[in-house]
Amino acid sequence: MPDRIHLKAFGMLAEKMGTYSLEIENPGSSEVLKQQLLAQFPELKGMTFRMALDRKLLQADTDISQGQEIALLPPFSGG
Amino acid sequence: MEKERKPKNIFVQGPISPEKIAQSIANHATKTDIGGHSIFLGQIRADEKPEGKVLAIAYTAYEDMALEKAFEIREEIFAKYPLTCMHIYHSLGEIKVGEICLFVFTSSKHRKAAMQACDELVERIKTELPIWGKEILDAGAPVWKVNT
Structure with missing residues (x-):
């Protein structure tokens, strides 16, 4: 089975990337993914965002397993 | 018996109507331990x-x-304050100027728990829930x- 993960983007990030939901090859870790995304979407440079793995906010570089869902979250502005 | 709590949907499509808020208040009339x-x-x-x-x-x-996080916050607030009830509603979609987009409702025997819990909930909703507003x-x- 191919090692793929689900990538979701929200708010301003989704707008900049022109896409909200993608299936991508698993880069292995959140930090590698971040570097890949910055290379692929240069407009993300300088933007503040955090990542969540399977709906839990990441505090540090974390390994990603096949089939997991990783989300790119700009600063929250609910309420 | 301790009631098992499960994640509830907090999202409402469109604005929160004053009628919904009034109805929600009325629903508590039978809970006579609330002060x-x-x-x-x-x-x-x-x-x-x-x-x-x-x-x-x-x-x-x-x-x-957001629903998982709201549930976690809800459990923590229930553990911290002696509350009888807690309700959270947040709008999705386009909400016009003057309309209500967030409704937080806490009830307790005595006022202070309800007031402090409500205040803390609003702060946590704004900083911890993955919700975005586009003006x-x-x-x-x-x-x-x-x-801010």
């Missing part, structure tokens, strides 16, 4: 920005994560809202 309610209502403000005046805010959310202006392109 105080605290309610926070968030309303869309016609902010004047350098780019233009706010007409509406369009809300989107990472719904699955629709009367001139030019929309601007992503920044919480």
Whole structure:
């Protein structure tokens, strides 16, 4: 089975990337993914965002397993 | 018996109507151990920005994560304060100036628990739930809202 993960983007990030939901090859870790995304979407440079793995906010570089869902979250502005 | 609590949907499509708020208050009339309610209502403000005046805010959310997080916050607040009831509603979609987008409702035997819990809930909702507001202006392109 191919090692793929689900990538979701929200708010301003989704707008900049022109896409909200993608299936991508698993880069292995959140930090590698971040570097890949910055290379692929240069407009993300300088933007503040955090990542969540399977709906839990990441505090540090974390390994990603096949089939997991990783989300790119700009600063929250609910309420 | 301890009631098992499960994640509840907090999201409402469109604005939260004053009728819904009134009905929610009325629903508590049978809970006669309650001595105080605290309610926070968030309303869309016609902010004047350098780019233009706010007409509406369009809300989107990472719904699955927001519901999990809201449940976690709910459990923590219930553990911290002696509350009888707690309700959270947040709008999704476009909400116009003057309409209600957030409704937080806590009830307890005595007023202080309800008031403190309500205050803490509002702060946590604004900083911890993955929800985004995009301000629709009367001139030019929309601007992503920044919480202060």
